[in-house]
Amino acid sequence: MRGATSIGWLDMPRGWLDAVGELARFGSRVAGLVYSGRVLKFFGESLRQAGILILGSALVIWAFVFILGLQCGIQGAYFFRAQGVPAYAGLFAAWCDLREALPYAFGYILSAKVGTGIVAELGAMRISDEIDALEVMGIEPVTFLAATRLLAAWMVLPFLYLAGIGIMYAASYLAVVEQIADVSSGGYLLIFWTFQNPPDLIFSLIKGMVMATAIVIVGCYYGYTASGGPVGVGTATAQSMVVNIVLVHIIGMLGTVVFWGANPRAPIGG
Amino acid sequence: MSDTAIARAFLPAKSAFEQVGNMMILTTRTIAAAVRPPYPFGEELVGQLLFVLKLSWFPLLISTFALCLGAPGLQAAGALSLFGALDRLGGFFVLTAIRWIGPLVTAVVVAGVAGTAITADLGARKIREELDALQVLGVDPIKNLVVPRFLALMIITGLLDIFAIVFGLSAGIAAELLYDQPLGGFFATLFANASITDLWGSVLMCTLFGAIIAVVCSYKGMTATGGAAGVGRAVNQAVVISLVAVFFFNYVFTAILLATNPELQTIR
Numbered sequence: 001m002r003g004a005t006s007i008g009w010l011d012m013p014r015g016w017l018d019a020v021g022e023l024a025r026f027g028s029r030v031a032g033l034v035y036s037g038r039v040l041k042f043f044g045e046s047l048r049q050a051g052i053l054i055l056g057s058a059l060v061i062w063a064f065v066f067i068l069g070l071q072c073g074i075q076g077a078y079f080f081r082a083q084g085v086p087a088y089a090g091l092f093a094a095w096c097d098l099r100e101a102l103p104y105a106f107g108y109i110l111s112a113k114v115g116t117g118i119v120a121e122l123g124a125m126r127i128s129d130e131i132d133a134l135e136v137m138g139i140e141p142v143t144f145l146a147a148t149r150l151l152a153a154w155m156v157l158p159f160l161y162l163a164g165i166g167i168m169y170a171a172s173y174l175a176v177v178e179q180i181a182d183v184s185s186g187g188y189l190l191i192f193w194t195f196q197n198p199p200d201l202i203f204s205l206i207k208g209m210v211m212a213t214a215i216v217i218v219g220c221y222y223g224y225t226a227s228g229g230p231v232g233v234g235t236a237t238a239q240s241m242v243v244n245i246v247l248v249h250i251i252g253m254l255g256t257v258v259f260w261g262a263n264p265r266a267p268i269g270g
Numbered sequence: 271m272s273d274t275a276i277a278r279a280f281l282p283a284k285s286a287f288e289q290v291g292n293m294m295i296l297t298t299r300t301i302a303a304a305v306r307p308p309y310p311f312g313e314e315l316v317g318q319l320l321f322v323l324k325l326s327w328f329p330l331l332i333s334t335f336a337l338c339l340g341a342p343g344l345q346a347a348g349a350l351s352l353f354g355a356l357d358r359l360g361g362f363f364v365l366t367a368i369r370w371i372g373p374l375v376t377a378v379v380v381a382g383v384a385g386t387a388i389t390a391d392l393g394a395r396k397i398r399e400e401l402d403a404l405q406v407l408g409v410d411p412i413k414n415l416v417v418p419r420f421l422a423l424m425i426i427t428g429l430l431d432i433f434a435i436v437f438g439l440s441a442g443i444a445a446e447l448l449y450d451q452p453l454g455g456f457f458a459t460l461f462a463n464a465s466i467t468d469l470w471g472s473v474l475m476c477t478l479f480g481a482i483i484a485v486v487c488s489y490k491g492m493t494a495t496g497g498a499a500g501v502g503r504a505v506n507q508a509v510v511i512s513l514v515a516v517f518f519f520n521y522v523f524t525a526i527l528l529a530t531n532p533e534l535q536t537i538r
Binding site for chain 1 (some may be wrong): 321324325327328329332333336337339340341344345348349351352353362365369370375378379382383386387389390391393394397398497499500501502503504505506509510513514517518520521524525528534535536
């Protein structure tokens with residue numbers, strides 16, 4: 001295990017520079033395999049991975065999203081109580097929930113649950129030489145292991161995301177109307193629904209799905225290239241989490257700049 | 271028959287309760303070992319402090335800046351520019367950068383960077399039976415391995431919070447500059463609205479986040495089983511549990527802090 005003294009202050013950014021080209025090549029290869037339909041040879045495996053995603057991750061994702069919805073609710077409620085317009089907690093909740101907090105919450109919990117899960121699984125396969133065995137049997141390992149997981153993520157995660165939006169809205173409603181109770185239900189919902197529209201939902205979904213794609217590819221890359229015995233699997237899992245967190249934040253910021261940077265899309269003024 | 275059905279339905283819940291209980295036991299044993307002399311962990315503590323700091327500073331810098339520029343910076347600046355009140359962004363950043371996003375992003379980065387490394391490290395030692403060997407030699411693994419990590423993570427998470435707040439506020443400045451605003455208004459509303467209570471609340475919350483992450487990640491590392499796949503699985507579970515625990519704790523702490531300190535809710 002690397003000791004505390006053996007790593008330098010700049011090792012992490014330097015390591016990323018090394019990894020970014022390899023990651024991009026691996027990612028484009030996996031995405032190409034899915035896009036060209038060659039992954040459909042293993043559609044059964046994709047369905048199995050989709051089932052694992054639903055059964056293993058859905059409840060955790062929704063619980064996490066629920067907690068963040070409560071937070072958006074109380075922060076907004078106290079902020080607008082201070083401004084003297086408690087009903088406008090709906091404005092904060094609508095923007096916080098849909099535009100920012102949900103993609104970030106989704107990105108965090110996906111990188112924690114799905115991303116590191118993939119690394120642990122594929123890494124264990126790699127160091128027990130199962131991936132080489134697949135190759136010997138004539139099964140293309142990248143298609144069978146990585147592309148099927150990406151296809152499964154694309155099939156399942158949009159629906160988990162949309163359900164998560166509903167759960168987050170319910171959580172914010174509970175926090176603002178039931179817990180803080182400064183504003184009536186009708187007053188809150190009027191402002192809440194005024195400050196969002198269907199394109200916002202599409203933008204938010206795009207943001208979340210780009211994050212999900214990046215996370216699955218990073219997970220597959222670090223698992224596929226793991227080495228160094230049981231310790232190596234643990235280290236690769238830890239490294240993938242760091243890369244994922246930074247990617248989630250950068251994608252989130254770029255998404256905000258692209259979708260809402262020039263036009264705040266608020267029904268105010270002309 | 272009904273007995274087995276009930277047992278099967280509550281089996282997952284049972285193991286979850288057992289784990290939470292074991293983590294509580296580990297917490298009390300860690301605190302007891304930390305305060306009771308002798309203190310053999312000085313060198314390891316300094317090593318862990320440097321380790322966490324060297325690993326975390328760069329991801330934290332990028333993460334806080336990106337998050338604070340996107341979410342509260344550009345979104346709020348967009349809305350405020352419709353009212354022509356962009357100087358109010360400073361007051362808004364007290365809420366976001368200091369009270370909420372600073373501690374939360376610090377916790378996410380520390381859990382993802384240092385927490386995973388701790389679990390991978392301790393898990394590898396457990397798999398190679400080094401922890402058992404330590405115990406045979408009469409060295410208490412809790413006192414010599416868990417306590418320094420626990421203290422180091424508490425100290426460093428609290429301090430990194432300050433770092434996160436500084437970079438969050440600089441993202442706010444960047445958002446003002448993107449809208450071609452003078453910075454006087456930003457700083458005026460920022461310093462008018464910021465209070466000492468906000469700052470100590472933020473740092474205290476972040477210190478407790480560090481404690482949660484250290485206990486969860488140490489526990490998962492020390493109980494890793496099942497060879498190569500086991501260490502990876504332990505890291506996976508550790509980071510999920512720490513994130514959910516941290517976010518839930520953040521909700522409880524924020525609700526209590528805001529409800530018991532009404533002076534935070536006056537606008538200046």
